[in-house]
Amino acid sequence: MIEILESGPFNTVQDLGRPGYRDIGVTASGAMDPLAVRIGNILVGNEENAAVIEVQTFPFRLRFEQRAVFTVTGADGNPDLDGSELFPWCAYAAEAGQVLELKQPPRLARAYIALGGGLDIPVVMGSRSTSLRGGFGGNAGRPLAKGDRIALGQDAEITMLPAAGLAVVEPAAALCDVFPASVDGVLPIRALPAGEHELFAGDGEAFWRQTWRISSRSDRTGYRLSGEPITPTASVEMRSHGVVPGVIQVPPGGEPIVQMSDANTAGGYPKIAGVIECDLWRLGQARIGARLHFVRSTHAEARTVERAVARYVDDIRQTSRMVKRALKAMA
Template sequence: MIEICESGPFNTVQDLGRPGYRDIGVSASGAMDPFAVRIGNILVGNDENAAVIEVQTFPFSLRFERRTVFAVTGADGHINLDGSELIPWCAYTAGPGQVLLMQQPPRLARSYISVGGGLDIPVVMGSRSTSLRGGFGGNAGRPLAKGDRIAVGEDLQIAMLPVTGLAVVEPAVALREVFPGPLDGAVPIRALPAGEHDLFAGDGEAFWSQTWRISSRSDRTGYRLSGEPITPTASIEMRSHGVVPGVIQVPPGGEPIVQMSDANTAGGYPKVAGVIDCDLWRLGQARIGARLKFVRSTHAEARAIEQAVARYVEDVRHTSQMVKRALKAMA
C-alpha cells in the first residue's frame, strides 16, 4: 500500500490505455509519455502495461507502507527519498514509512512512478487508466488527492533481488540520433499530411513553416497551438469522423489542436496533419508555452523510428533480465 501525502490537480493513475472502445465514444486515455511507462515498468520487473502514477502538477509526495521497489521515469530530476536526492530512470528500494518527494522538474512536464507489482487498481474495459472526462478507471475516475491509499500488487522481485541501482540511459540521450534536440528553441515534431491537408494554401506551407506555441488552454485531451492562424482556401462542410491521438485539427479560428491521450473520439474540423506515433511522447513532455516546429515526415521514416525505439526497449529488457539473473545466481 502507498499513501498520497501531497498532490496537485490532474495527477492520475495511468497505464498504456484502453484501445478498442472508440466506436462507443470511449477515449483510450493512458499515459502522455508511454515510453517512460514502458521503461519504468521494465526497471522494476513489471509487465510494460502495469499501472503507474502520472505526475504533472508538483510538488507531489507519497509514503511507502512496505518495502517497495520503485523507479521514477519521464521528467528530469528534483526527486528525493527521505531527503536523499535520487536520479530518474533508475530503480530503488524504499523501506516502510519512507517518503518520496518530487518537485517541479527542470525542463520537462511529466514524471511517472512505477512500483514493483504495479498499482492494484480495478481493470475497467481492459485498462487501469483514469478517464477524467468519463469519471471512471484509475483512482475512482478522479485525480489523486492527499490521504488516498492505493494498493500495490505482489512484487516477486522484492523478496529475492537487490535491484537498487539498475538504471538506463534515458531515451532522449540513447536515441539522440532518432530524436533530435530543439531547433532554435523549438522542439521538432514529425508529422504526416492528413486528410484535408490539400485544402490549405500552398500545400499547407503556413502550417509547416512557422513555429507554434502550446497554449495555456491545453490539457490531456488536446494541445491548442498559438501562432499565425491558418485556414482552408475554401469553406467546406464536413461530417464528424473518427480521430485518434496525434491528429492535428484546425477549427474555424485557424489555430490547430493536437489530439492527445484523452483525445476526442470524433470531430468534424479539417485535419491538416498527424503526428507520428513515436513522437507523441515528446509532445507529452512539452510544457505549456513550449515552442514546436512540425517537420514533414514519411511513412518510411516513421517506420524506421518505430524500429529504433523497439530495439532500445528490447535492449533495456534484455539487459535488465541479464542483471537480475546474475544477481540471483550470486545470492
C-alpha cells in the same frame, strides 16, 4: 501500500491505455509519455502495461507503507527519498515509512512513478487508466489527493533487484540520433500530411513553416496551438469522423489542435497532419507555453524511428532479464 501525502490537480493513475472502445465513444486515455511508462515498468520488474502514477503538477509526495522497489522516469528533475537526492531512470528500494518527493522538473512536463508489482487498481475495459472526462478507471475516476491509499500488486519481486540497481540512459540521450534536439528552444515534431491537407493550399505550407506555441487552453485531451491562423481555401462542411492521438485538426479560428492521450473519439474539423506515433511522447513532455514546429516526415522515416525505439526498449528488457537471472544464481 502507499499513501499520498501531497498532490496537485490532474495527477492520476495511468497505464498504456484502453484501446478498442472508440466506436462506443470511450477514449483510450493512458500515459502522455508511454515510453517512460514502459521503461519504468521494466526497471522494477513489471509487465510494461502495469499501472503507474503520472505526475504533472508538483510538488508530489507519497509515503511507502511497505518495502517496495520503485523508479521515477519521464521528467528531468531529480526525485528524493527522505531528503536524499536520487537519480531518475534508476530502480531503488524503499523501506516502510520512507517518503518519496518529486519537485518541479527544470524543463519537461510529466514524471512517472512505477512501483514493483504495479498498483492494485480495478481493471475497467481492459485498463487501469484514469478517464477524467468519463469519471472512471484509475483512482475512482478522479485525480490523486492527499490521504489516498493505494495497494501494490502481490507479485512484486522486490528481492530480485538491488537497492540501487538497474538504470538506463534516458531516451532523449540514448536515441539522440533519431530524436532531433530542440533548436533555440523550439522542439521539432515530425508529422505526416493528413486527409484535408490540400484544402489549405498556401496556408498548408504556413503550417509547416511557422513556430507554434502550446496554449494555456491545452490539456490531456488536446494541445491547442497559438500562432498565425491558417484557413482552408474554401469553407467545407464535413461529417464527424474518427480521430486518434496525434491527429492535428484545424477549427474555424485557424489555430490547430493536436489530439493527445484523452483524444476525442470523433470530430468534424479538417485534418491537416498527424504526428508520427514515436514523437508523441516528446509532445507529451512539452509544457504549456513551449514552442514547437512541425517537420514533414515520411512513412519510411516513421518506421525507422519505430525500429530504433523498439531496439532500445528490447535492450533494456534483455538487460533486466540478465540481472534477474544473475541474482537468482547468486541466491
